[in-house]
Amino acid sequence: MVSRKKVYMDNASSTRLDERVMEAMEPYFFDKYAVATSEFGHSMGVEAKEGLDGARKTIANKLGASPQEIVFTSGSAESSNLALKGVLSAQGGHLIISDIEDFPVLHSARTLEKNGYDVSYLPVDHEGSVDPEDLKKEIRDDTVLVSIQHANQEIGTIQDIKKLADICADKGVLFHTDATHTFTRFPFDVNEIPADLITISANAIHGPKGIGALYVREGIKIKKQMEGGFQEFDKRGGLENIPGAVGFAKAIELVTEDENDRIKGLRDRIIDRVLKEIPDTTLNGAREERLPQNANITFHYVEGESITLHMDMRGVSVSTGSACFSRSLEASHVIMGIGGDHERAHGSVRFSLGRYSTKEDVDYVVDNIKEVVERLREISPLGKE
Amino acid sequence: MGLPYSEKVIEYFKNPKNVGKIEDPDGKAQEGSPACGDMVKVYIKVDQDTQTITDIKFESYGCASNIATGSIITEMAKGRTVEEAKSITWQDAADELGGLPPIKAHCSVLAIDGLRSAIRDYEERHGLVKEKEPTTAEVVEKRLKRVMNPMTGLDVIRTDLIHDISVEEGVVEIYVDLTEDHQFANAIKEDIKEKIEPMWDVEKVVVHFVE
Numbered sequence: 001m002v003s004r005k006k007v008y009m010d011n012a013s014s015t016r017l018d019e020r021v022m023e024a025m026e027p028y029f030f031d032k033y034a035v036a037t038s039e040f041g042h043s044m045g046v047e048a049k050e051g052l053d054g055a056r057k058t059i060a061n062k063l064g065a066s067p068q069e070i071v072f073t074s075g076s077a078e079s080s081n082l083a084l085k086g087v088l089s090a091q092g093g094h095l096i097i098s099d100i101e102d103f104p105v106l107h108s109a110r111t112l113e114k115n116g117y118d119v120s121y122l123p124v125d126h127e128g129s130v131d132p133e134d135l136k137k138e139i140r141d142d143t144v145l146v147s148i149q150h151a152n153q154e155i156g157t158i159q160d161i162k163k164l165a166d167i168c169a170d171k172g173v174l175f176h177t178d179a180t181h182t183f184t185r186f187p188f189d190v191n192e193i194p195a196d197l198i199t200i201s202a203n204a205i206h207g208p209k210g211i212g213a214l215y216v217r218e219g220i221k222i223k224k225q226m227e228g229g230f231q232e233f234d235k236r237g238g239l240e241n242i243p244g245a246v247g248f249a250k251a252i253e254l255v256t257e258d259e260n261d262r263i264k265g266l267r268d269r270i271i272d273r274v275l276k277e278i279p280d281t282t283l284n285g286a287r288e289e290r291l292p293q294n295a296n297i298t299f300h301y302v303e304g305e306s307i308t309l310h311m312d313m314r315g316v317s318v319s320t321g322s323a324c325f326s327r328s329l330e331a332s333h334v335i336m337g338i339g340g341d342h343e344r345a346h347g348s349v350r351f352s353l354g355r356y357s358t359k360e361d362v363d364y365v366v367d368n369i370k371e372v373v374e375r376l377r378e379i380s381p382l383g384k385e
Numbered sequence: 386m387g388l389p390y391s392e393k394v395i396e397y398f399k400n401p402k403n404v405g406k407i408e409d410p411d412g413k414a415q416e417g418s419p420a421c422g423d424m425v426k427v428y429i430k431v432d433q434d435t436q437t438i439t440d441i442k443f444e445s446y447g448c449a450s451n452i453a454t455g456s457i458i459t460e461m462a463k464g465r466t467v468e469e470a471k472s473i474t475w476q477d478a479a480d481e482l483g484g485l486p487p488i489k490a491h492c493s494v495l496a497i498d499g500l501r502s503a504i505r506d507y508e509e510r511h512g513l514v515k516e517k518e519p520t521t522a523e524v525v526e527k528r529l530k531r532v533m534n535p536m537t538g539l540d541v542i543r544t545d546l547i548h549d550i551s552v553e554e555g556v557v558e559i560y561v562d563l564t565e566d567h568q569f570a571n572a573i574k575e576d577i578k579e580k581i582e583p584m585w586d587v588e589k590v591v592v593h594f595v596e
Binding site: 110114301302303304305306309310312313322323324325329330331342346378379380381382 | 388395398399401404405406415422423424425426444445446447448449450451452488489491492535566569571572
């Protein structure tokens with residue numbers, strides 16, 4: 001066994017908070033903790049509102065949007081729930097999503113379907129891409145909303161988001177995208193890409209947990225899902241999470257192009273080394289059009305939870321699409337969606353990188369997974385002929 | 386360390402016992418399949434005079450519970466008679482391992498199935514089995530005791546999850562007391578099909594969710 005250290009490669013699930021984000025948030029816990037109020041309220045409330053407004057402006061700028069189009073939520077899951085349930089319950093009609101959406105979109109769609117709404121599911125190709133022609137064919141006269149993710153949470157494949165959004169704009173159908181994993185990693189300007197609703201979250205980029213936002217293009221009819229007061233332009237009730245919003249804005253400022261390039265280099269190192277040095281491995285997702293922070297590889301003849309547990313004992317955190325690892329005991333719907341079989345999901349491992357990942361980490365992980373897979377293959381009945 | 390497994394499970398997972406293949410076994414079996422998830426193969430050598438299992442080995446394409454259970458049941462079965470080995474239950478293996486998380490019952494029961502099937506293979510090859518029994522609702526119910534309820538770690542019969550079973554001309558219909566969108570509905574359905582479909586006179590298995 002190679003000497004033990006701690007390596008975190010599950011950044012797609014959650015990231016470590018950046019200290020600079022913590023510093024930016026701190027005053028809003030201890031000094032500026034009042035509720036955000038208008039200028040007619042108390043002065044501490046005005047101070048709090050300035051923090052909230054500033055954060056909203058930073059996020060709006062990043063998307064080329066106006067501040068009043070940014071609705072703060074508790075995170076990606078709530079944003080996507082609001083987008084799908086909010087639009088459908090306000091406008092009625094037909095919904096289209098892809099087969100490999102993350103759970104907030106997928107499960108919101110299933111709930112809507114159960115409640116009588118008509119939902120269509122678009123297939124993806126073997127790399128996880130939606131064919132824009134399929135989308136064109138699926139849009140009907142009563143289609144009100146299309147929801148297709150910007151990039152996939154498990155296999156990292158990036159969609160041709162401009163083309164998909166353009167098709168919807170042409171047909172007069174609303175377009176929502178879950179951009180949780182691409183936000184700040186790729187430029188996204190709503191004046192270039194005509195998306196109407198965009199899900200984003202702070203925790204994907206070393207910001208705090210419990211804060212996200214939904215971009216809602218001006219004028220779109222959407223029904224509030226979280227009742228409370230008239231906060232967030234009457235689109236989301238409840239006391240605003242101002243420290244979270246401020247932290248989210250700070251996290252956005254800290255992501256640089258250099259960082260994205262560096263992470264992409266590490267990703268390529270994982271993919272290249274594993275595919276070259278470990279036999280019977282398959283990359284899941286696209287090789288080029290993929291998230292800079294994501295590598296997902298199937299190690300044939302072995303099971304994913306066994307790999308992750310062995311890796312954990314060596315100090316490494318990674319995740320798997322194996323049924324044994326999932327809370328519902330079902331194999332990853334993403335791997336199945338790209339035409340993979342149970343076997344491909346069973347041995348799949350996701351490595352997701354972040355700001356604190358290093359080249360040393362990558363080499364440590366590859367060296368160790370090589371040993372682990374070799375040991376597990378020794379006890380496997382498969383792949384020996 | 387905060388892992389959901391006992392120290393013994395981790396120990397057997399890290400250093401599995403009796404792993405490998407027996408060339409020229411007296412009985413062998415494969416349970417599960419790569420298509421469904423976990424898979425185990427079990428090989429046995431039996432002393433004909435004493436009906437004692439003299440050697441036993443297993444191979445696993447599975448998770449930690451599967452590997453650990455394979456290790457423990459091979460240790461438990463070695464040196465015992467075929468009849469004794471047949472009566473080893475999942476619960477015996479789980480107890481010996483210091484407990485298993487309920488959600489993992491499904492993965493570990495395969496090893497027990499593997500052992501029993503290897504013994505049956507031995508009996509068939511040596512002319513020790515009676516006629517094939519036709520599949521009735523009672524037979525299905527008995528077989529469903531090998532399908533685990535991931536919420537409790539006990540089988541679906543014992544936890545009253547099976548509402549009704551009907552068998553008619555090779556078609557087995559099973560009514561499960563769960564809603565269709567329950568967290569584990571799909572996993573349980575797959576598991577039931579995996580256990581009942583291979584029965585010799587069963588042509589089709591239909592699982593209904595009722596609540």
